[in-house]
Amino acid sequence: MPDGAGCGGAWSVFRGDALDAYALWPAPSVIISDGAYGVGGFPGDPRTADGLVDWYEPHVKAWAKHAHPSSTLWFWNTELGWATVHPLLARHGWDYVQTVVWDKGVGHVAGNVNGDTIRRFPVVTEVCVFYRRRLEFPTPDGVMPAKQWLRYEWRRAGLPLHKANQACGVANAATRKYLTQDWLWYLPPAEMMERLVGYANEHGRADGAPYFSLDGAAPVTGAEWARLRDTWNHSHGITNVWSAPPLHGHERYKGNGLRSAPRVHRPGRNAAVHLNQKPLEFMRRIISACTSPGDAVWEPFGGLCSAVVAAL
Ligand SMILES: C[S@@+](CC[C@H](N)C(=O)[O-])C[C@H]1O[C@@H](n2cnc3c(N)ncnc32)[C@H](O)[C@@H]1O
Numbered sequence: 001m002p003d004g005a006g007c008g009g010a011w012s013v014f015r016g017d018a019l020d021a022y023a024l025w026p027a028p029s030v031i032i033s034d035g036a037y038g039v040g041g042f043p044g045d046p047r048t049a050d051g052l053v054d055w056y057e058p059h060v061k062a063w064a065k066h067a068h069p070s071s072t073l074w075f076w077n078t079e080l081g082w083a084t085v086h087p088l089l090a091r092h093g094w095d096y097v098q099t100v101v102w103d104k105g106v107g108h109v110a111g112n113v114n115g116d117t118i119r120r121f122p123v124v125t126e127v128c129v130f131y132r133r134r135l136e137f138p139t140p141d142g143v144m145p146a147k148q149w150l151r152y153e154w155r156r157a158g159l160p161l162h163k164a165n166q167a168c169g170v171a172n173a174a175t176r177k178y179l180t181q182d183w184l185w186y187l188p189p190a191e192m193m194e195r196l197v198g199y200a201n202e203h204g205r206a207d208g209a210p211y212f213s214l215d216g217a218a219p220v221t222g223a224e225w226a227r228l229r230d231t232w233n234h235s236h237g238i239t240n241v242w243s244a245p246p247l248h249g250h251e252r253y254k255g256n257g258l259r260s261a262p263r264v265h266r267p268g269r270n271a272a273v274h275l276n277q278k279p280l281e282f283m284r285r286i287i288s289a290c291t292s293p294g295d296a297v298w299e300p301f302g303g304l305c306s307a308v309v310a311a312l
Contacts, residue, residue, distance in 0.1 A: 157204025167199030283310035
């Protein structure tokens with residue numbers, strides 16, 4: 001496992017099966033998965049999407065085991081590959097957030113035509129699907145998602161909903177945003193959560209305390225609450241369609257040898273090593289949006305390790 005430090009971060013490359021590496025790595029802030037596509041793209045990649053659930057299952061289980069409540073997952077695939085694996089991800093606690101589409105443009109059509117594909121609209125996309133860990137809390141009435149739990153605990157404290165506004169020092173926004181059960185709900189930021197928790201434990205019924213507790217012993221603190229939430233650094237003007245032609249030029253990795261690589265990754269002197277190498281800019285976008293400096297980024301299916309390079 002070559003390790004290193006530089007470019008402002010520490011890195012390690014595990015040369016082997018990612019399943020043997022997960023337990024060695026620090027818990028991830030973000031996992032960027034670019035594994036099997038169900039297209040026979042590398043030895044072991046199933047030839048159709050039908051084999052993808054079996055292929056991903058041990059990885060998805062390991063990701064769930066090692067993730068924080070605040071970890072995110074970015075899952076690159078074809079649309080059919082992702083649709084096939086989505087129920088597996090959902091079953092293991094990954095909540096769908098959105099689909100980013102890589103639009104490679106019409107140039108991608110060249111050379112990609114056969115008797116079948118000529119009778120449909122040309123496919124020039126891959127998808128990268130963003131997931132968060134499902135935030136849930138145990139209660140005597142069963143496990144609840146955060147939205148339901150916040151209102152449940154407030155009610156359990158015997159407090160009328162409008163008192164949340166007094167707790168947060170606002171006219172009506174706290175009840176409307178944090179305790180609503182409709183789609184206008186917001187997860188309270190740490191400072192507002194501290195106020196809600198403090199108020200409920202001070203003014204709520206004495207016999208049910210502590211309220212808003214993660215361990216049943218003490219109310220959650222602002223710092224603990226903040227750690228449950230994934231990082232999101234917003235960039236204005238970026239949508240979920242990312243347009244860039246297939247890589248050419250200096251960023252495209254060309255094979256010169258790579259004799260230790262599997263056959264499909266052992267191209268001729270000037271052939272591209274990877275059919276659909278991901279633009280570094282896309283990996284940078286993901287990492288900038290979802291991490292803070294010093295966070296751990298996992299790239300389980302390294303290949304050219306574009307996510308690692310972008311992270312550094
Ligand atoms: C679709 S490719 C993409 C890799 C990378 N994103 C790139 O741009 O080169 C998937 C890679 O995962 C590797 N791989 C497949 N199964 C793996 C496993 N269990 N552990 C680690 N790598 C694996 C394959 O050899 C291949 O290089």
